[in-house]
Amino acid sequence: MTVRQSTPEELMEPLKFGVVGIGGFARTHLRCISQLESDGTGILSAAVVRNRANYRAQLEQLEGSEVEIFQDLPSMLKDGDMDIVTIPTGIQFHVPQTVSCLRAGYPVICEKPLAATIQEADRMLEAQKESGLPVIVGYQAIFTNAIQNIKKRLLGSPLGGPRTVRIKGGWPRDDVYYSRNRWAGRLKVGEDWILDSPINNAFAHEVNNALFLSGPSQHESAVPRTVQAEFYRARNIESLDTACLRILTSEGTEILIALSHATEENFDPCIVIQAENGSVTWTQDNGHTTIEYDNGHTEEFDNFGVDAHLLPFQNGVETVLSKTKALCTPANARTQTLCINGAHESCSAITTIPPNKVKSVSRPQADGTMKNYHVAEGVDDLIHRCYVEGGLFSELGAEWGHSGEIFDLTDYASFPKGKGPKIKGADA
Numbered sequence: 001m002t003v004r005q006s007t008p009e010e011l012m013e014p015l016k017f018g019v020v021g022i023g024g025f026a027r028t029h030l031r032c033i034s035q036l037e038s039d040g041t042g043i044l045s046a047a048v049v050r051n052r053a054n055y056r057a058q059l060e061q062l063e064g065s066e067v068e069i070f071q072d073l074p075s076m077l078k079d080g081d082m083d084i085v086t087i088p089t090g091i092q093f094h095v096p097q098t099v100s101c102l103r104a105g106y107p108v109i110c111e112k113p114l115a116a117t118i119q120e121a122d123r124m125l126e127a128q129k130e131s132g133l134p135v136i137v138g139y140q141a142i143f144t145n146a147i148q149n150i151k152k153r154l155l156g157s158p159l160g161g162p163r164t165v166r167i168k169g170g171w172p173r174d175d176v177y178y179s180r181n182r183w184a185g186r187l188k189v190g191e192d193w194i195l196d197s198p199i200n201n202a203f204a205h206e207v208n209n210a211l212f213l214s215g216p217s218q219h220e221s222a223v224p225r226t227v228q229a230e231f232y233r234a235r236n237i238e239s240l241d242t243a244c245l246r247i248l249t250s251e252g253t254e255i256l257i258a259l260s261h262a263t264e265e266n267f268d269p270c271i272v273i274q275a276e277n278g279s280v281t282w283t284q285d286n287g288h289t290t291i292e293y294d295n296g297h298t299e300e301f302d303n304f305g306v307d308a309h310l311l312p313f314q315n316g317v318e319t320v321l322s323k324t325k326a327l328c329t330p331a332n333a334r335t336q337t338l339c340i341n342g343a344h345e346s347c348s349a350i351t352t353i354p355p356n357k358v359k360s361v362s363r364p365q366a367d368g369t370m371k372n373y374h375v376a377e378g379v380d381d382l383i384h385r386c387y388v389e390g391g392l393f394s395e396l397g398a399e400w401g402h403s404g405e406i407f408d409l410t411d412y413a414s415f416p417k418g419k420g421p422k423i424k425g426a427d428a
Helices: 026-039 052-064 073-079 091-103 118-131 145-154 204-213 308-320 330-346 379-389
Strands: 015-020 042-048 068-070 084-087 108-110 135-137 162-170 224-233 242-249 254-260 267-275 278-283 289-293 298-301 358-364 370-376 406-408
Touching: 015 026, 015 073, 015 308, 026 042, 026 308, 042 073, 052 068, 068 073, 073 091, 084 091, 084 308, 091 108, 091 118, 108 308, 118 330, 135 308, 135 330, 145 204, 145 267, 145 278, 145 289, 145 298, 162 204, 162 379, 204 242, 204 254, 204 267, 204 330, 224 330, 242 330, 242 379, 254 379, 267 379, 330 406
Parallel strands: 015 042, 015 084, 042 068, 084 108, 108 135, 162 254
Antiparallel strands: 162 267, 224 242, 224 406, 242 254, 267 278, 278 289, 289 298, 358 370
């Protein structure tokens, strides 16, 4: 492998980005790179576009800006003129594409989650170690002022370390969300594990945040020791759309998380942490944070209105220029993957919520269209109770609740340990 070394003269110029794709979540990557261009720190130099017919207008604009367009990643790695590659692709592509970039000598910004399985995650870590190049993982909350400052407080006095962490969130997802690609709502596609779900996609940030905030040092995440999960689905999908799980970390922190795409109401993630000498409450709304210390002192801070999606890209520029440390690395993100694998080992069978407890709801959108949602009766209340009372759905008396086993992750190195998740469509 040849590592591309930028000259001092090159580093005075904006960092040149190559992006794998221009549709789907790649649009967020393109928007962030455009912001870097406005700041004079980055520029889009190359992009992979497989289906040109779907993006004719966008391609015309990109080519007019002298962006090189390539049919596939190998071609871009061979002939593209860039300093760093971003990977906003499907879960199953994160590891092989990142490894290819590292072996070609390019640093990477990889979308979350890191991987579907722990063995894939370890493959990426090994490739990064061999290359010596930075990989930044797009769990943007870790990069924010609020999360970084909560971590600092938890590592010092007078607050002290976390004893319990509880997280809740409800983001209804419509029919289009589950039909947007081949892997949405899937556990496996062909031979590739996907494990798509709220806790491994939209809300993967919350699992990652909990483990990061429970970590033993500023840049380390906590390692989950045991996981007990409950998986449910209101939709006729292969995977789950609702989850609650209890995690015990190697440091002894208990984490309880309840999240769903089948709620009646939309409520953004919230975190409450009970620490040794106080409590912390964080909300996703600008990262507003309140710390109440046992000594009566209260502290508040937030993210200053900064676009969190932009932060991994700014950190990527600074890391490539050797000005700072990557704030979310594969080592951090690996703990989320380990946790998700353990959760699927704990709860190999996903419980289908009874059809008489699920309703289909059409809701008007801002653009005048209608979208269809599946709502599970009582899930909103169960999630709020998990957050307050610290119990899983089955422990709180959900009539369709089903508890998974407590799964020990000590020395866990390959998913699945046994036969793996039961892959079948819901009966509803």
